[in-house]
Amino acid sequence: MTGARNHQGAPVGTFAAPGRQEAIAYFFGEELRNVRKRxxxxxxxxxxxxxIDVGTYGRIERGEHSPRxxxxxxxxxxxxxxxxxxxxSIPGPTVPKPTPIEHARASRVRNGGHRPGKQSGYGE
Known part of the structure; x- marks a missing residue:
């Protein structure tokens, strides 16, 4: 691997998920080609x-280069x-469903740290 990478292997400074950058470049290039042909x-x-250089333009249409x-x-x-x-035409990001544990943690945060259905205070 070349360049700085984070703990998940994605390039540092990149907000797109692994594989998403390639998908963005592909769909952008495909739409660009369609409009140009029309x-x-x-x-x-x-x-x-x-x-720009025609070679660079060709790489953009093929999804091999992301333009500025x-x-x-x-x-x-x-x-x-x-x-x-x-x-x-670029598909939106896929958001994974939270696991039951993540869902329970999120519920506790929304409830001020208390378990749903439980009362806080003395005597528990």
């Missing part, structure tokens, strides 16, 4: 319009769309 533009034409926000804005502007159209 506009009947070639990769080289769109790359030239926004001032300024590049995403330039792409959307060149395509005549809002940037949300390029990211709308």
């Amino acid at each position: 506009r009947q533009l070639r990769q080289v034409e769109l790359a030239e319009l926004i001032g 926000l300024t590049t995403v804005v330039a792409l959307a502007d060149a395509l005549g769309i809002h940037i949300t159209e390029l990211v709308a």
Whole structure:
């Protein structure tokens, strides 16, 4: 592994779960390709319009490169769309269901540390 990694193996400074970054890049690139084709533009034409290398542009469409926000804005502007159209197809994060133990702990926190159904005080 190269670069700094946290205890779970994800790159430091990354908020996406492992595998999520790749999914984001894939779905973004796929939508970018669809919009470009609807506009009947070639990769080289769109790359030239926004001032990036056609090889870099190809990697973006294949999901091999995540562009900077300024590049995403330039792409959307060149395509005549809002940037949300390029990211709308990206699936949201999956949130795991809490385990019964995690659920019980969360219930205690909401109840001020007391078990549900139990009264606090003396005589317990």
